[in-house]
Amino acid sequence: MNRTTLSLIVGTAALAAVTGFAALTAPAASSGGTAKAAARLPVEQTRLLCPEPSTSDIADTTYTSFTPVSPGTSSGGKAELTAAGAQSAAGSDSSGSGKSAKNKKQPDAPKVTPKEPGTPVTGTASGSDTPALLGTATGRLAPGWTVQETTQVDAGTGRGLLGTGCSAPDTEFWFPGASTAGSRTDYVHLTNPDDSAAVVDIELYGKDGNLKSTVGEGITVQPHSSEPVLLSTLSSAQESDLTVHVGVRSGRVAAAVQALDDKLGGDWLAASTDPAGSLVMPGIPKDATDVRLIAFVPGDADADLKVRLASPSGEITPAGNETLHVKGGMTTAVDLGDVTRGEAGSLVLTPSDSPVPVVAALRVLRGKGDKQESAFIPATAPVGTRASVAGNFGKDSTLALSAPGGAATVKVTASAGSEGGTAVTKQYTIKGGTTQDVHAPVPSGLKGSYALTVEPVSGGPVYAARTLQTTVEGVPAFTVQTLPDDRGTVAVPQADQDLSVLLKK
Template identity: 85%
Template structure:
């Protein structure tokens, strides 16, 4: 062994003592011992992207940032929201008329109006407000103790005009594929798909639309470039000449990654954000349909080549029931299927549960929910969602006007619900609930003692089967029963980390 090799080993040994240098062990041979299980540790960084909230001059938007307290975190953290650029699909700034050179982008460049939201520590929400049509899309990053389970709620009130009402969405993480069931290209709807790129390189995105008869042919949605640190709103009606009341939108990313959300604005039924459905699956749960819903419209789509036959059930407070006249649903492959379920909840809390008849076929789904009557109607969307998992949080709750719905479709479950401290004061409180199998409960969620401002709710399953959840916010705007619903999938606050041991022998192998 030469002098250089000995010096290298000595240097690495010293480095290992100081820094804890480690190498992964090779898998143990069969029968040699018990394999080590990967530990779950808090994430160290989270990215969230908030779409441009509104083009209305009378829009009032609130952003609420919250990170639940997590075990295993220490030290300081940082979280911030920064304005994204708005550009046309060819990379140029959009003009004052709200259209780029390609005519795709329906909105103008927005640089001003970004809110100031500066969280200090986990456990307490922080809010920021903006008004008018100049609020840009936001790109958020949280690190350290503020990263695990970080959530940001974007809530907008628009008192009049197309899409008037209460619009809410949870700012989402970037990804490479999204399915939206429940969009529309009808004359009465103005639907945009918002694409936001948080990275330093451009993303290339394809948008596909599917109506009742299959794919809506269009080359305009292919190869859309979303520039770095920018946001691109695409008007769906510019991608096809077909006017379809129910459309499924598929966003596929060729390179890079984006966050995607659909803003659905109706001339008479108000508007809201349509979040992506959970990944295609044979069984789906759509939780938290308001008990006073006057109309519920289910929209489903099968991405594969096989038709799906589904059993449709409503999980009510007393158990699962079959909606009269809609016991089953046949969904043809590649075609968007919609069915009107009317006032299916009939004054009780409810969640839709879709299960396969014989052979499971992966599909996506969402419901459009309408409250009110006549000219005083408002709408919101509930996509099929993943279960709460380990933990989920939702922010911007108030002492009045907040409803938390929990459903346990497969078996009885026990959960703990924690109300955080208020944004302007108050002490956190927790309460445990048992949700019977096959039921949905609108739980009497706790509120912080001495509440001032708004607060966050955190749901943690303790035992039993999977739990699905949704939170409804409601208010009254000019006599309209305005509302919005956000589902509660797992917050992805932890990540599996394989156990590693120090092994310097790897340095001696040729």
């Protein structure tokens, strides 16, 4: 993925203004002539898009908005969510999704309006007509802004707990782990935040390569609208393990796959991180009963990968699955069973020989028999400078931290509660090659929900994931969200005055 978020676009615009000002007013350059490192300043605007949560009449959805406290931000700003229009309501339903919003009044967005950083705000919605949401945060509420969408469905296809972090618009996405099998109903949700239409191509790759189809070509997503596309309308082939590629010809969209199973519940499948030679999928729950790895090579070259599990005690090689061969342009899946064996873990893929860019994700099951529930863990980027996740409720939340390289120390802050409570911070050291389920801090005097913010202090890269869990009609329902860097700052080079250029010929 290009990950060209609106936050960075606006940051670049701000950069131009700052640079121009510095060129006129900065003090004279030092005689040493050494270039100064770029300063990192908070972004001034962030866009996030939340997909339509459910088509179930018994769905209950909670939205939680949170911005961590960032030094150096301005005093103003706001964050708000507005309802996206339905594309079919505008007279265009080229996706074959089977949905029609004609003559149907568009519902209002839930009221989620934070007033200051450091304190989350929640809003709720019920039923099948909750729209996709378009979100904008500015000023001091923009840096690191995150919105969590969590839905509980008590019965029917995809029953269980479905969760996703609302995502930024981009131009390319990879989703290993989708399916067109008879038991699955998978949609890719496309949301366009801009004033002009976006044109999108959707490609499906199975075990034998590209599933040739023209139906997914040139899908138009109208401005400020969202369109769910049913994958089974793009190909008649029934494939248990698919990789979905979303490429944007013009404009930008946010994309997410909603994977719903008749018997195994459902969840949101977020996009995998950019194709890379090494990948990490953090936060496999310790009580996982089955873990399935799905991998895909976007290019023509084959990839040979080492498969390792970073457990609390160190790296483990899964018996019988020490390596994985992935053919170029083809989706490969392998069942790892109960690979964690009662301990939290993260799956780490590294090249056996020359690195070949790969995308990957895990489908994870908890429970047994007809009481199973599924969730997905895509390969993710490290925490980087800082990452936050909202919508936590006391003991129902688990934070997994993984340091697949060297040891690392991180600071974890539990925010104030949405209805009361005081923020608390703790520090943790993670041994190299391990994953730890940490007892994350809880706000003092907590009322409502809270957010967790992870900030590396020292050591190697840290990967993180948060698991929410509850019980739905006797089913151990859960959802997992990874914590990549929040991209809350942008690099702004320092510029110095140099009047000597006026004397040069």
